[in-house]
Amino acid sequence: MQEILSPYTGKVTKLFVEAGTTVAVGEPLIEYNGNGNAAPAPTAAPAQAASPAPTTTGDVQYTKTGAMGRILAMPSVRHYARKAGIDLTQVPSTGRHGHTTLADVKAFESGAVAPVAAPTSAPVADVPKAEAPKVEKAPSVKAGAGDTREPMNPTRKVVSKVMTAQHTHIPPVTNFDQVEVSKLVEHRKTFKELAAKQDIKLTYLAYVAKALATTAHKFPDINSSVDYEKQEIVHHEHVNVGIAVNAPTGLYVPVIHEAENKSILQIAKEIAELAAATRDGSLKPAQMQGATITISNLGSARGTWFTPIINGSDVVILGLGSIVKEPIVNAEGEIVVGQNMKLSMTYDHRLIDGMLGQTSLNYLKSLLADPEFMLMEI
Numbered sequence: 001m002q003e004i005l006s007p008y009t010g011k012v013t014k015l016f017v018e019a020g021t022t023v024a025v026g027e028p029l030i031e032y033n034g035n036g037n038a039a040p041a042p043t044a045a046p047a048q049a050a051s052p053a054p055t056t057t058g059d060v061q062y063t064k065t066g067a068m069g070r071i072l073a074m075p076s077v078r079h080y081a082r083k084a085g086i087d088l089t090q091v092p093s094t095g096r097h098g099h100t101t102l103a104d105v106k107a108f109e110s111g112a113v114a115p116v117a118a119p120t121s122a123p124v125a126d127v128p129k130a131e132a133p134k135v136e137k138a139p140s141v142k143a144g145a146g147d148t149r150e151p152m153n154p155t156r157k158v159v160s161k162v163m164t165a166q167h168t169h170i171p172p173v174t175n176f177d178q179v180e181v182s183k184l185v186e187h188r189k190t191f192k193e194l195a196a197k198q199d200i201k202l203t204y205l206a207y208v209a210k211a212l213a214t215t216a217h218k219f220p221d222i223n224s225s226v227d228y229e230k231q232e233i234v235h236h237e238h239v240n241v242g243i244a245v246n247a248p249t250g251l252y253v254p255v256i257h258e259a260e261n262k263s264i265l266q267i268a269k270e271i272a273e274l275a276a277a278t279r280d281g282s283l284k285p286a287q288m289q290g291a292t293i294t295i296s297n298l299g300s301a302r303g304t305w306f307t308p309i310i311n312g313s314d315v316v317i318l319g320l321g322s323i324v325k326e327p328i329v330n331a332e333g334e335i336v337v338g339q340n341m342k343l344s345m346t347y348d349h350r351l352i353d354g355m356l357g358q359t360s361l362n363y364l365k366s367l368l369a370d371p372e373f374m375l376m377e378i
Helices: 075-084 102-109 154-169 182-197 204-218 264-280 354-369 371-377
Strands: 011-015 028-033 055-057 062-066 069-072 172-180 224-227 232-235 241-243 245-247 250-252 293-297 316-329 335-348
Touching: 075 102, 075 154, 102 154, 154 250, 172 354, 182 204, 182 335, 182 354, 182 371, 204 241, 204 264, 204 293, 204 316, 204 354, 204 371, 241 264, 245 264, 316 354, 335 354, 354 371
Parallel strands: 241 293, 293 316
Antiparallel strands: 011 028, 028 055, 062 069, 172 335, 224 232, 245 250, 316 335
16 A cells, blocks of 8 residues: 655545555546645635646655655655665655656665755645654764764765665575685686786685676576565576775775676776775766675685675675685595685575575585686686
């Protein structure tokens, strides 16, 4: 059921459909008379005849009334914003007649546009709306004598809202594992110099991104999304790997599109270019859109296992830890020094079960354990 707020005051004189009926966009819902004023009268008044009587149709959806006035947006846009924890009153609108589009919300989410400034004029009159649930505010933090304060920048605000929404609505499971990567270390040593001659920095992250893309191509369910409004699973044609990058202003996730069709060297080059663009502020919104699976890398900071939060509409995120020299038992039963790469894979348990999560992680480990096997699987 969708609640639709009228932009005018008046009295309903006719119902075109019964309660509970599904109505196509553009079909009339009600007929009412009124004076055309946008704000409701403070007290009941005699109805004034209007010719013709206005009707409310299914093509207009009012999200809520905020300080900036009434926000126009389709239900799918409101659903996306609610899931992402985005306040639509802060999103600049570019659609016809002031509608807030999905592109507007995604641009705001990515930090490509600044929030709408608060108005200085008198607030718009109240419009009837559903009562919002009461939320207890966290107590204000008192600053000490030597404490300082700084406002959250737009990127940090977006990250805060998105991470809160993701952690609140997604039931996550994280599998912690490790893989012995001595062959991978040697492979990188062999080709690192060759890559440098092409001005490419060959990192372990490039190998992992390629291995993850190959794994997602073999296990398409981990490269899917769920449209809960339509109760449908979306199977993506390509594997678009998001790479979490830390920048001075906050966290960004640029995307390597169609990673399953790119070589390790191509991916390495693209990772370096996207990271540089992120840190110098030249990253474009289009370069942050379309991720279907994501990597969060703490290996460069000597991190090991952690619990990464799923990004956007993805159902899987891989946490990449560092490579640690540790005692292992080899194939001959001898205790030797091995090199274990730490892995943490978080998945959305609404779509991914534990067996699929671990099976796909095992396959990923087999690719990382032997790069030659990875090349055979391309």
